[in-house]
Amino acid sequence: MGALAVILPDANIWIFYLDEAFDPEHERVSVWMEEWMAKSRVLVPAIVETEVFHYLARQLDAKAAEGAIRRFLAHPGEVITLGPTINRNAASLLLSQPDRGIGGRDATILVAAKRHDATLITHDQALFRVAIDWGLDAHDPAVREKTTGSDL
Secondary structure, eight states, X not given: OOXXXXXXXXXXXXXXXXXXXXTTHHXXXXXXXXXXXXXXXXXXXXXXXXXXXXXXXXXXXXXXXXXXXXXXXXXXXXXXXXXXXXHHHHHHHHHHSTTSSOOHHHHHXXXXXXXXXXXXXXXXXXXXXXXXXXXXXXXOTTSSSOOBSSOO
């Protein structure tokens, strides 16, 4: 049996997965995530986890937020903590990509994906383009047409 694929879903993918108000993104992402979470190593940078909690608590009513957060906490992923090495590398990447539309959070996610040889799963087109340019695989399951830098 071959090695498991490693995926790193960005916050927007988790939000589409957990918030049914997004149509048609919720359905597309849910189908994709259910399939790939079952057969992949899923990475969740702590910064993504925090961003998802923030969104769910602020955008959903209390009962829906509680259910969505409980569902998110049950994800099969491995939480990646940030540290000096990831942060320094993210700062260097951010400085090397002026005017590309990415910020510090995005650079941190890119560095984590590269460090773990993960396919970045995102709907953020600036982040997607920098990932591809930086030599990472990237995929956007929220769109109907195939948008991938890999064979996922």
